[in-house]
Amino acid sequence: MQLLTRRSLLAMLAVTAFSGTTCRRLTAQTSPESTHCHTLVIGAGAAGLAAAQTLQDADCSVVVLEARDRIGGRVHTDYDFASHPVEYGAEFLHGENIVTWDWVRRYRMATLPAFDYYRHQFAYANQALLPFRQWSTIPGLDALDLLNGSPIxxxxxxxxxxxxxxxxxAQFLELHQIEWSPEVRRLVDHSLSGSYAANLDQLGVYGLMETTYAGxxxxxxxxxxxxxxxxEQFAAGLDIRYATxxxxxxxxxxxxQVQTAADQTYTAQQVVITLxxxxLKAxxxxxxxxxxxxxxxxxxxxGAGHITKLILKFDQPWWPSELESCLTPLDTQFWWRPGWQRSNEAPVLTAFxxxxxxxxxxxxxxxxAIQTGLQHLEQMFEKPLTARLxxxxxxxxxxxPYARMAYSYxxxxxxxxxxxxxxxxxxxxFFAGEATHLTRAATVHGALESGIRAAQELLSTPAHRAI
Known part of the structure; x- marks a missing residue:
């Protein structure tokens, strides 16, 4: 969830290494009907912003066209729902060694640890909530290590x-006669559904091993x-045209030549497409x-995968204090506390x-969906909860309408x-976005790397260097 070898962001942004040349900044001629610039970037999500910033750092004239009235794409933080930020889309930094940390450190941003599996993850199985240390009591539940250094x-x-x-x-497991009880099979299925946004019968085993997230x-x-x-730090200083x-x-x-829904025309020499x-399928x-x-x-x-998030706020916390997350065989699949480790944690649960x-x-x-989520929580925790929502x-x-998917598989x-x-x-x-990343698809850091990669490809073209 790599086409390029991961390196530090500062090195990746050293675009002046291209034959010792940079592109000349062009002055955009702007009117309501027509705009000309050197390079267009379509989409102000993570990939588009990374591409635009890389190009602008190389002294290129860049215009970013964004369909929404905000940046971020499938990254969208709500600052009003609770006493702390709540994520509608991407939520986590997936790993301590990913490229995102270069920006986190550059902008001196604070982070919080998440998912202490060994101490604070639970599973709902056999009509009981079981902490991780007890999962071995359920035959087959060790299969949740699937594709993580496991025998499978x-x-x-x-x-x-x-x-x-x-x-x-799914066929691979059948061929190897790996069988579980229906409940354990659902737990295994759900543990993968969130990671890959696809069912076991949709995932090719070759593709799973290609998406390694190595390192x-x-x-x-x-x-x-x-x-x-x-x-927002990426977007600072960029020319972004919203609602376009x-x-x-x-x-x-x-x-x-790019035309918009408002009949505006933008012309450029090259374009980075991060849709x-x-x-693209549609x-x-x-x-x-x-x-x-x-x-x-x-x-x-x-494949274009499907993910939903159900976010419920209650009058006060009612769950065990040691519970951070819970995997279930129910349709709501995986619950967590988005305010975990925060001093101002609100009584909020997210179903992913x-x-x-x-x-x-x-x-x-x-x-x-809200009613179903409440029913599942009441079943799992044996508490009446509707009045507390x-x-x-x-x-x-x-x-x-501007995503139509979560992430690819x-x-x-x-x-x-x-x-x-x-x-x-x-x-x-030029094409960027999480779906274009060979080994780090379905992640923000994969999208960031893809945007940098596309920008570097553009900067290295003979046509570009001749400007």
Whole structure:
């Protein structure tokens, strides 16, 4: 959840290494109808902001076109719901060694540790809440180490080394006669649904082993002031045009012309496209001429995963003080306390749900999802809770018109599609976003690295260096 070797951000931003040249800053000629700049970036999410900042640091004229009225894309922090930030989208720094830390340290941002699995994670199984230390009492529950140095991980590696065909994870488990009780199977399924936003029968085993996150580290963290605060630092000083959805990109080797929903036209020499995969799948932007077949194959071949978040606020805490998170076989799948380790923690719980569970909650809509979440908590904790609920949010990223997905996954026979999606087209169109990252998809740091990679590809083109 790497196409490029991870290095420190400061080194990655040393773009003057390209033949000792930088691009000349152009003065944008701006009117309501037409704008010209050297480079356009479509999307002000993590990938787009990283690309734009890298280009601007190289003294390029950059305009960022953002469909929303805010930055961040699938990063969205609510500062009003509780006494502390609450994340609607991406929430964690996934690892102690990831590139995001370079920005965290640069901007001197405080972080909080998250997910102490060994002391504070629970599972709801056999109609009981069990702390991690008791999971071994349930036959098969050790399978929750799936794809994390477990025997199954080794089995998949051996399968691939033997040159056997790609199969779904569900089929792989059946072929190896790995069987669990229905409840344990749901727990295993749910532990993966959130990580990959897909069901076991949708995930190809080759793709799972391609997405390694090698070297990222095992610890999780939150940003004290929220993820949006970090991205606001990226956005500072950038020329971002908000509420500007793109409808058409006309391109050739000599440049691009981008049209918006408001009939504005932007022209540039090159463009970095960071649209979510689902928007590319749905042809929300028309490419003239159409994209090459290899690019279209990658777009249609990769999976666009579904995640929902249900965030419930109560009158006061009623859960065990030692509980930080809880995995369940229910449709709400995985609960956690977003205010964990905060001195001003509000009585809030988040249910993070992927794949089939997200489909179920999404079909219920806001009110139905809230009612289902309350029923599940009452079942798990054996407490009446409806009267104690004071506020709620339901976030369905598949229903968001400018996302239509959470993050991507690789289906059976999908290995290589991420690399195809990332490839530039005619030294004019450059692609970034979590779906283009070979080994760190579905993460903010993967999106950041992809934006830097796309910007560096653009900066290294002969056409660019000739300016």
């Amino acid at each position: 991980d080794t089995l998949i590696a051996n399968w691939i080394d033997a040159g056997k065909p790609d199969v779904s994870l 990222d580290g095992d610890r999780y963290f939150r940003l004290q002031k929220g993820y949006s605060h970090l991205l 959805p793109v409808t058409r990109i006309s391109w050739s080797s000599s440049g691009v 979510p995969l689902a928007l 042809n929300t932007v028309e490419f003239v001429p159409p994209l090459p077949e290899a690019k279209l194959k990658a777009i249609q071949g990769l 749900t992927g794949a089939k569970g997200a489909d179920t909650l999404g079909a219920l809509g806001r009110d139905g 004071t506020d709620a949010r339901f976030v369905d990223w598949q229903a968001d 690789v289906p059976v026979d999908g290995v290589g599609l991420r690399s195809q999606l990332a490839q530039p087209v005619d030294r004019t169109l």
